[in-house]
Each structure stands twice: as structure tokens, then as C-alpha cells.
Amino acid sequence: MAKKVRQEKDDGKTIIKGLGFCSIAADSNTVQIEIKDGKIVRIRPLHYDWKYKNLKPWKIEARGKTFQPQMKPLIPPYSLGYKNRVFPPNRVPYPMKRVDWDPQGERNPQNRGTSKYVRISWEEALDIIVSEIKRIKQQYGMEAILSQSDGHGETMAINAAHGCHRKLLRLLGGYTLQTRNTDSWEGWYWGAKHVWGCENLGQMVPVTNVISDVSKNTDAIFFLGLRPGDDSLGLRRPVGQSVMLLVYGNRD
Amino acid sequence: MTRYGMVIDITRCNGCYNCFIACRDEYCGNDYPPYSAAQPDKGSFWIKIIEKERGKYPHPVGVAYTPILCQHCDEANCVKAAKNGEIYRREDGIVIIDPEKSKGKKELMSACPYRVIYWNDEKNIPQKCTFCAHLLDAGWKEPRCVEACPTAALKFGDLDDPNSEVAKLVATGKVEILHPEYNMKEKVSYIGLPKRFIAGTVVFGDTDECADKVTVTIGDGQEKKTLKTNNYGDFELDGLPSNKEYTVRISYTGYKPQTFKVFTRDDVYMGDIFLTRK
Numbered sequence: 001m002a003k004k005v006r007q008e009k010d011d012g013k014t015i016i017k018g019l020g021f022c023s024i025a026a027d028s029n030t031v032q033i034e035i036k037d038g039k040i041v042r043i044r045p046l047h048y049d050w051k052y053k054n055l056k057p058w059k060i061e062a063r064g065k066t067f068q069p070q071m072k073p074l075i076p077p078y079s080l081g082y083k084n085r086v087f088p089p090n091r092v093p094y095p096m097k098r099v100d101w102d103p104q105g106e107r108n109p110q111n112r113g114t115s116k117y118v119r120i121s122w123e124e125a126l127d128i129i130v131s132e133i134k135r136i137k138q139q140y141g142m143e144a145i146l147s148q149s150d151g152h153g154e155t156m157a158i159n160a161a162h163g164c165h166r167k168l169l170r171l172l173g174g175y176t177l178q179t180r181n182t183d184s185w186e187g188w189y190w191g192a193k194h195v196w197g198c199e200n201l202g203q204m205v206p207v208t209n210v211i212s213d214v215s216k217n218t219d220a221i222f223f224l225g226l227r228p229g230d231d232s233l234g235l236r237r238p239v240g241q242s243v244m245l246l247v248y249g250n251r252d
Numbered sequence: 253m254t255r256y257g258m259v260i261d262i263t264r265c266n267g268c269y270n271c272f273i274a275c276r277d278e279y280c281g282n283d284y285p286p287y288s289a290a291q292p293d294k295g296s297f298w299i300k301i302i303e304k305e306r307g308k309y310p311h312p313v314g315v316a317y318t319p320i321l322c323q324h325c326d327e328a329n330c331v332k333a334a335k336n337g338e339i340y341r342r343e344d345g346i347v348i349i350d351p352e353k354s355k356g357k358k359e360l361m362s363a364c365p366y367r368v369i370y371w372n373d374e375k376n377i378p379q380k381c382t383f384c385a386h387l388l389d390a391g392w393k394e395p396r397c398v399e400a401c402p403t404a405a406l407k408f409g410d411l412d413d414p415n416s417e418v419a420k421l422v423a424t425g426k427v428e429i430l431h432p433e434y435n436m437k438e439k440v441s442y443i444g445l446p447k448r449f450i451a452g453t454v455v456f457g458d459t460d461e462c463a464d465k466v467t468v469t470i471g472d473g474q475e476k477k478t479l480k481t482n483n484y485g486d487f488e489l490d491g492l493p494s495n496k497e498y499t500v501r502i503s504y505t506g507y508k509p510q511t512f513k514v515f516t517r518d519d520v521y522m523g524d525i526f527l528t529r530k
Contacts, residue, residue: 041282074402
């Protein structure tokens with residue numbers, strides 16, 4: 001199989017990339033992106049066992065069954081369909097500005113939303129951004145700049161990499177933060193705790209309720225305040241179907 | 253000889269739609285001559301998922317997801333209907349609609365009772381699942397939908413190889429054909445297709461307590477099945493055929509027995525049944 005894949009690569013190019021969006025590690029959901037003639041042909045899960053033959057995956061025997069992971073990441077639908085996000089008809093792939101907008105002269109604010117746009121170069125776009133930041137800073141102060149950078153952007157790994165522009169604005173003297181969503185943080189905080197068995201905020205206190213214990217020694221799991229479809233700890237996968245899941249206090 | 257087939261385990265399917273999205277990723281904007289032309293952006297469901305809600309509140313409500321794709325029948329109606337070779341069967345059993353020869357042949361769509369042939373308005377051709385024949389030719393072991401399935405509900409392989417997973421599953425006798433009445437020798441089979449259930453909750457009317465260990469007899473005139481309620485007073489008998497009349501008899505020492513007639517047009521939840529003292 002591996003040989004065939006290499007042959008296939010010869011008339012195209014294959015990139016291996018993490019396509020995780022909101023995850024503990026930025027390189028989760030590893031995919032193979034096959035590219036031909038400058039176009040994405042397909043996005044598929046990376047098969048670990050094509051290159052590495054001696055992998056020894058975990059194995060749990062419980063309730064008369066053997067549980068073992070698949071030798072590929074389980075790609076979520078959003079990552080699998082990512083091609084549509086790279087080439088959607090409504091994506092703006094280059095900078096544009098309003099035809100009747102001259103940052104140095106007549107700005108015509110009354111035509112916002114009605115006048116059309118014209119393509120400009122990246123150099124021109126960067127020059128406009130620099131001059132506008134300088135102008136606003138001199139005229140009104142840095143707080144007049146609204147920055148949409150909510151979420152965990154400061155980690156530059158989770159919730160997209162908007163940490164960069166936030167840091168730049170902070171170095172320039174500040175900004176006004178626009179917060180659109182209150183973030184869910186239990187996904188990575190509580191999830192990580194139950195995967196690795198310790199708090200991830202420095203205390204490093206060992207806990208016992210980790211997924212492997214639960215998978216081996218459980219007959220039923222009682223969820224409090226969850227949707228029946230929720231699986232925030234990824235428990236359904238290792239425990240399989242022989243465990244009864246009881247859900248109380250449905251959030252919907 | 254290789255004879256490709258698929259087994260779909262519905263008890264493992266959680267309805268994530270990865271199979272469908274992987275199929276779109278493979279075929280939208282990609283031509284694979286001579287097997288297929290690009291799928292249109294909208295309106296085609298080469299692998300579609302039928303969602304069936306089962307049960308009714310307060311009985312536990314579940315959804316059965318049944319993925320339906322071309323069944324690649326050995327005696328396919330569509331191949332018979334295509335008089336000029338527009339639809340043909342490869343040596344490995346995969347049924348292919350020729351994208352060149354089938355131009356303008358809209359009538360071929362209705363040859364399939366499973367309704368898995370879709371019309372491509374843009375290209376004026378009928379289209380359907382090819383089991384990713386172009387990938388199998390390139391050495392792949394499975395089509396895109398099977399590779400993308402996170403719960404391994406979709407299984408693919410050679411039905412003629414007794415050591416393949418699909419052949420072993422078929423040999424267990426647990427698999428079913430979606431519509432055996434079509435008699436087309438389908439090469440896609442299913443485990444755990446949703447049937448009908450009869451369920452109810454029994455309450456002791458005098459004490460208003462859940463009626464534990466009550467005898468429930470469900471019969472269709474010839475066969476009878478007896479079960480007991482659990483400590484919530486619930487009973488459920490699954491796996492019944494549809495559109496059949498059943499007699500449900502509920503009895504417990506010291507209480508008046510009750511008899512109901514139910515019809516399995518859909519899953520039947522009889523609600524709360526109150527027993528009264530003799």
C-alpha cells in the first residue's frame with residue numbers, strides 16, 4: 001500500500017498537516033492533502049501505519065471485548081470538508097479597497113456599502129494600515145481601534161491565531177477589545193485533565209478518574225447536565241457500546 | 253475472483269456524515285474518467301443518510317441512521333435498463349454509469365428502485381456511487397466513505413475472499429439486505445436495520461409506584477413473547493416487523509390484567525399503563 005501511495009505522489013504533491021481547529025494540541029486531526037495542478041484534490045486522514053510498521057497502540061480488554069484505536073486520526077466533518085473553505089466562491093483572496101475611498105483625501109463615507117471595490121497590492125494595503133493606525137493614534141489615541149480578537153487567541157494555537165495582531169496593538173499602546181462570545185474552556189481544560197490524569201495548571205496533582213480507568217472498570221456512566229449527544233471527554237469511543245450512558249439535566 | 257461489497261453496521265453509526273462529506277470531497281470538482289464526471293455542488297447524495305427517530309418522550313428517544321448508497325447489485329435493474337451499455341458491471345462487480353454514453357438518458361434514474369441515481373443538470377448525465385473505482389484501481393483498499401468512517405460502521409472488502417472482514421460478517425448470518433424483495437443480489441448489506449418496537453411503562457394505580465417485574469406478553473396470534481418490566485416499570489420489545497397487529501397483555505398477581513391491541517405502523521410507545529387492584 002505504501003508503495004502505491006508513493007507512486008501516486010509522483011504526479012502530484014502530498015502535504016501532511018494538522019487540521020484541528022479548537023484542540024489541545026495545534027497538530028491534531030492530521031490529514032494528507034493531495035494537490036495536483038495547484039488544486040486540492042482530496043483531504044484524507046493520515047494513516048500512521050503506512051510508514052511506521054511497529055506501532056504498538058493501546059489495547060483495553062473490558063466486558064469481554066477488546067478495544068483498540070484505529071491507525072488513523074478520526075477526522076471531524078469540518079476538517080474533512082476543508083477544501084470548500086480554501087476555494088469558496090465568497091472568499092476574498094487579495095486586498096481590495098472601495099473605489100471612491102482615498103485615505104489621504106476624499107473618504108466618501110456616505111457611499112459605504114454601495115460603491116464597488118477595486119483590487120490593490122499587498123504593499124498598498126500594508127501602507128494604508130500603517131498610516132491609518134498612525135493617524136488614529138495621533139488623532140484619538142489607541143483605544144479608538146476596535147480589535148475583534150476574542151477567544152483563546154493569545155495562545156496562538158487555540159481559536160485561531162489572532163494573538164499576533166492583538167500583541168502588536170498592545171505594543172503600540174492598546175486597543176478596545178470586542179468580545180463576541182464567552183468561550184468554552186472546559187473542553188481543553190477538563191478534557192486534558194482526564195486524558196493525562198493531572199491538573200494542567202501547574203499543581204500536577206495525580207487524579208484517578210482518567211479515561212483508561214473508566215473504560216476498563218465501568219458498567220454505567222452518569223452525565224450531569226449534558227446533552228445525550230455530548231461527548232466532551234471522548235468517553236464514548238474507548239468505552240464502546242457496552243457501557244450504559246445515563247444523562248440527567250439535558251441542557252437543550 | 254474479486255467481488256467488492258460493503259457491510260454497514262447501523263448499530264455503530266452515530267450519524268456524523270463523514271462518509272457523505274468524504275464523498276463530496278472526492279467528487280465535487282474532480283473528474284475521474286472513464287468512471288465518473290464531477291459531482292454537482294448541490295443536490296447529489298451518492299451516499300445519503302436516512303435518519304429515523306425512534307420512540308417518543310418520556311421513553312428514551314433514539315435515532316437510527318441508515319446510510320444508503322448504490323448497492324452494486326449483481327442483477328441490477330439499471331444495467332438491464334441500459335440497452336446500449338450506458339451502465340455496466342466491472343469484473344470486480346462494481347456497477348458504473350458511463351459518463352459519456354449516458355448523456356441525456358434521464359430515464360435511467362428510475363430504473364433503480366433504491367433511488368440512488370442522481371441527475372446532474374449541468375452535465376446532463378445520471379450519476380451514482382462508483383465505490384471509488386478509480387482509487388481501487390490505484391491500489392486503495394477502500395473507498396473514501398469507508399476510510400473516513402470514525403466508528404468503523406462501514407466495512408469494505410472482497411466478498412469472495414473468505415478471509416476478508418466483509419465475507420466473515422456475511423457468513424455470520426447477522427446481515428440483512430435493505431430491500432430483499434427487489435431480488436437484485438445486492439452487494440451492500442446491513443447489520444441492525446431499524447425494525448419496530450413496542451414499549452410501555454406500567455404503574456401500580458393504587459400506590460402510584462413503578463410496577464417492577466410485571467409480566468408483559470406480546471403476541472401476533474401465532475407466536476408469543478413474554479418479558480418483565482424493569483424497576484422503572486418499563487418494558488420494550490424491539491426487532492418486530494412493521495405493519496403488523498400485536499396483542500399486548502399486562503398481568504400481575506393481585507391486579508386486574510389488561511389487554512391492548514397495537515399496530516406497528518411506527519415504533520409503539522404505549523405511555524403509562526395504570527394497573528388497578530382486583
